[in-house]
Amino acid sequence: MLTYIIRRLLYSIPVMIVSTFLSFTFVSLAGDPVAKLRGNPRLPASTIHNIILQNHLNRSIPVRYWFWVKDVITHKLGNSLETFQPIWPDITRTIGHTAQVIIIAELLALVLGVAVGIFSAIRQYSAFDYFFTSLSFLGFAMPTFWLALLLQILFVDIYLKWNVRIFYTSGLNSPHQGTWSLDRLQHIALPVMTLTIISFALYSRYMRASMLDVINTDYVRTARAKGLSEWHVVMRHVFRNALIPIVTIAALNFGGLLGGAIVTETVFSLDGMGYYFIQKLQAVDLYAVMGWLVVTSLTIIVFNLIADVLYGYLDPRIRYD
Amino acid sequence: MTEPTPLHLGKPVAPAEPAADGLMTAPAGVFDATAAAGLELKARSQWSYARKRFLRHRLAMLGLVLLIVVFGAGIFANYIAPYSFSEIDLNNILSPPTTVGQHYFGTDEIGRDYYSRVIYGIRTSEEVGLFVAFVSSIVGLCVGAIAGYYGGWLDNLLMRLTDLVLTLPALAILLTAAALLGQGSQWRVSVILTLFFWTGIARVVRGIFLSLREKEYVEAAKAAGAGDARIMFRHILPNTLGPIIVNGTLAVATAILTEAALSFLGFGITPPTPSLGNLVQGGQTNPQQWWLTIFPGLTIVLIVLCVNFVGDGLRDALDPTQRRVRA
Numbered sequence: 001m002l003t004y005i006i007r008r009l010l011y012s013i014p015v016m017i018v019s020t021f022l023s024f025t026f027v028s029l030a031g032d033p034v035a036k037l038r039g040n041p042r043l044p045a046s047t048i049h050n051i052i053l054q055n056h057l058n059r060s061i062p063v064r065y066w067f068w069v070k071d072v073i074t075h076k077l078g079n080s081l082e083t084f085q086p087i088w089p090d091i092t093r094t095i096g097h098t099a100q101v102i103i104i105a106e107l108l109a110l111v112l113g114v115a116v117g118i119f120s121a122i123r124q125y126s127a128f129d130y131f132f133t134s135l136s137f138l139g140f141a142m143p144t145f146w147l148a149l150l151l152q153i154l155f156v157d158i159y160l161k162w163n164v165r166i167f168y169t170s171g172l173n174s175p176h177q178g179t180w181s182l183d184r185l186q187h188i189a190l191p192v193m194t195l196t197i198i199s200f201a202l203y204s205r206y207m208r209a210s211m212l213d214v215i216n217t218d219y220v221r222t223a224r225a226k227g228l229s230e231w232h233v234v235m236r237h238v239f240r241n242a243l244i245p246i247v248t249i250a251a252l253n254f255g256g257l258l259g260g261a262i263v264t265e266t267v268f269s270l271d272g273m274g275y276y277f278i279q280k281l282q283a284v285d286l287y288a289v290m291g292w293l294v295v296t297s298l299t300i301i302v303f304n305l306i307a308d309v310l311y312g313y314l315d316p317r318i319r320y321d
Numbered sequence: 322m323t324e325p326t327p328l329h330l331g332k333p334v335a336p337a338e339p340a341a342d343g344l345m346t347a348p349a350g351v352f353d354a355t356a357a358a359g360l361e362l363k364a365r366s367q368w369s370y371a372r373k374r375f376l377r378h379r380l381a382m383l384g385l386v387l388l389i390v391v392f393g394a395g396i397f398a399n400y401i402a403p404y405s406f407s408e409i410d411l412n413n414i415l416s417p418p419t420t421v422g423q424h425y426f427g428t429d430e431i432g433r434d435y436y437s438r439v440i441y442g443i444r445t446s447e448e449v450g451l452f453v454a455f456v457s458s459i460v461g462l463c464v465g466a467i468a469g470y471y472g473g474w475l476d477n478l479l480m481r482l483t484d485l486v487l488t489l490p491a492l493a494i495l496l497t498a499a500a501l502l503g504q505g506s507q508w509r510v511s512v513i514l515t516l517f518f519w520t521g522i523a524r525v526v527r528g529i530f531l532s533l534r535e536k537e538y539v540e541a542a543k544a545a546g547a548g549d550a551r552i553m554f555r556h557i558l559p560n561t562l563g564p565i566i567v568n569g570t571l572a573v574a575t576a577i578l579t580e581a582a583l584s585f586l587g588f589g590i591t592p593p594t595p596s597l598g599n600l601v602q603g604g605q606t607n608p609q610q611w612w613l614t615i616f617p618g619l620t621i622v623l624i625v626l627c628v629n630f631v632g633d634g635l636r637d638a639l640d641p642t643q644r645r646v647r648a
Contacts, residue, residue: 012488019485023497030501141625143578145585146601146618156608259490263582267605277493278586281500289497297488304487 001312005305012301016294023293024065024286031284033057033081055081068290077291082283087291090276095258095295097172098265098272100179102257105192109199110250114243116200117207121215121242122234132204139201148194148267155190170269191268195261199253206249210242244314248307255303259296371563374638381634384627391624395443402437406595409433418612427612429603438595439617445507445596446577446624452511453518453576458569460515461522466561468523469530470553479527483520491517492582499588507580507596510589514576522568529561563639570635574628581621597621 032038034057037048052058056067071078076088120129152169159165167189168174177183214220215238223237224230260274269275273292280288312318375381394401403423404410410422410432418427426435468476486494498513533539534557542556577597583589584598592599597617604614 015481015484015488019488022485023489023494026497026501030497137626137629138622141574141622141629143581143585143598143601143618143621145582145598146614146621149601149605149614150618153604153608153611153614157611160609256490259493262490262492262496263586266586278496281496282587284500293489293493296490296493300488300490 001309005309008305008308009301016297016301019297020069020290020294021065024068024290025061027281027284027286027289028061028064033284033286036082036283068287071287072291072294077294078287080280080285080288082280082285082288087288090288091273091291091295094260094271094273094276096179097270098258098260098274101188101191101195101270101272102254102261104188105195106199106250106254106257108192108196109203110246112196113200113203114207114246116204117246118211118234118239118242120204120208121211124212129208133208136201136205139197142198144194144198144261145263145267147197148190148264151190151193152267172271188270191261191264191270194264194267195257202253203246203250207242207246210245211238214238214242244311247314248311251303251307251310255300255306258299258303259292371638375634378634378637380630381637384630384634387623388627388631391443391620391627392447394440395447398437398440398444402434402440404434404437406438406441407433407593408437415607415610417610426616427610429610429613430607435600435613435616438600439597439620442595442597442600442617443620443624445590445594446580446598446621449507449511449514449580449590449596450573450577450624450628452508453514454569454572456511457515457519457572458522458565460519462526462561462565464519465523465526466530466553466558469527470534470549470557476527479520479523483524486517486520492579495579495583496586496588499583505591505594507590507594510580510583511576514579518572518576522565522572525564525568526561529564530557533557533560563636566639567632567636570628570632574625574632577621577628578625 033055034048034051037043037051056064059067068078076086077091079086080090116132120126120132123129155167155169159169165186168187169190171187173181173184173187220233220237223233228237258273260272260277262274262278264270265272265274266278273296277289277292280292410428412432413422413424413428414432415430416424416428416432418425422434424434424436426439428434429438464475464479468479495513495517498516499510502513503509530553534552539552539556542552547556580589580596581598581601584591584596585602587602589598590596592603597620600617601614601621604610604617607613
């Protein structure tokens with residue numbers, strides 16, 4: 001298992017190099033990073049020239065890529081081209097905010113999705129099953145940004161009409177409020193709700209299918225034939241095996257979302273990874289965008305690996321060597 | 322119409338390995354026997370079985386009918402929409418939905434009729450969806466077929482390329498690509514989407530070609546002296562068409578959703594051209610005017626839902642071995 005993990009990590013190094021080089025080229029060609037500074041009449045041309053020289057912006061892209069790689073390793077992702085501040089503190093701050101939202105949302109979605117999936121499978125084609133099947137179909141067809149916007153509009157209108165503040169509709173928290181204050185929870189409630197609904201559609205669907213796969217196997221029939229109670233059969237024999245694919249999907253989903261739920265965070269102006277990425281991309285802030293890409297792809301690679309290892313651990317039929 | 326039992330088959334539905342050309346014809350002996358018994362037996366192809374299964378799929382038919390109505394409205398937008406998408410009526414600003422002046426979906430902050438804008442938005446979205454699905458299916462089919470049949474460097478390249486795409490969030494790649502290649506018209510956005518959509522279809526086709534090239538009928542064709550091109554397109558291709566059609570159909574929905582997300586974030590189709598995504602974005606700036614958000618969004622949901630129903634129906638009809646969970 002250990003050799004498998006090491007081999008996977010080694011394999012991801014060339015993948016990372018190629019993908020960062022390609023995106024570096026893409027973003028570099030996307031626009032002039034100092035265009036904003038050029039537009040500032042109070043900045044003399046010599047200052048701009050110095051900035052260009054300092055950041056090697058006059059060199060060819062492979063050379064700049066090399067300087068950037070050195071910066072990533074020795075200076076924790078380097079400095080932003082827009083504000084000239086270090087990128088690392090921004091990333092750690094925003095990933096913390098994103099993690100808070102994602103962890104709450106994914107846990108809620110998992111618990112609800114698994115519970116609904118189990119009952120839909122046990123009572124297949126019941127009214128309960130049909131209701132949640134239609135709901136998840138709707139969840140798949142619904143654009144995330146639209147769902148987020150509907151929730152936002154609903155709570156803006158409630159506030160304007162009755163002057164009741166149930167949830168805040170944008171931002172992370174009011175001034176001088178901490179990470180686990182009620183105020184913060186009121187702020188992140190709507191993004192959490194959006195992500196929970198979307199992930200719930202996915203998990204409940206997968207759980208149902210996975211339960212149905214297991215419920216028709218021979219060993220479940222054997223368990224019933226032995227005279228075990230239905231509860232025992234479902235919880236001990238079916239549920240535990242049906243959970244295996246869900247664990248994998250949840251790990252993959254979580255890794256992908258840590259890079260920021262770009263759309264949801266943008267709608268709610270939440271200071272997380274996704275919102276950070278969009279803002280930096282709009283400003284053509286090359287190094288900030290690249291820093292984001294590196295951190296995001298690393299988390300995805302790590303969580304893909306975790307998913308595979310978990311799968312191998314939970315299902316001993318799978319062997320990695 | 323009474324349904325003649327297909328005498329030549331144990332199961333009437335056996336799509337896994339139809340005859341080489343994709344058609345299933347009854348052996349000559351069956352005809353003779355039934356003709357002698359005074360019965361008429363029509364030869365049925367795989368496609369006619371598939372069509373039958375599809376026509377019986379209620380949700381898929383409902384989806385298809387609704388889709389024809391909605392897409393038809395998009396195609397004939399010039400005739401159906403009461404106003405042009407950019408017509409400004411300053412006397413009717415932010416009017417809620419009303420039948421007066423045919424503002425069924427209300428008007429926006431400069432008095433443009435939202436009903437007309439949504440209909441033109443459907444046209445834009447359907448152009449993107451159909452273009453992306455069609456072109457990426459063709460490209461994915463060609464690359465996947467060659468990669469799966471020959472293996473070698475192209476296969477390696479394809480697999481590494483998809484590995485690469487999998488290490489980054491798709492939306493981030495698309496946004497970066499949109500920042501580079503520019504946004505604006507629906508055709509630019511379609512090309513950007515196609516650049517990323519074909520790989521998924523190519524992987525599916527590659528997988529099928531990889532397994533089918535080892536089949537006995539391919540060996541038989543080889544022994545009969547058929548060339549590579551003939552084997553690929555005449556013998557293997559018809560057996561891959563089911564999954565390709567299904568994937569292509571579902572790609573329409575994914576493309577429309579992705580385009581809407583890009584446009585919503587300001588990296589896709591930019592206003593004057595209305596698209597369902599940037600119409601929803603217009604609603605964000607006026608949270609009190611609910612109709613500006615609800616109607617374009619509902620239209621997206623309706624289209625995607627219908628496309629998914631049709632796709633599922635096609636899957637059940639063309640590929641009954643694969644009953645899948647919608648992901």
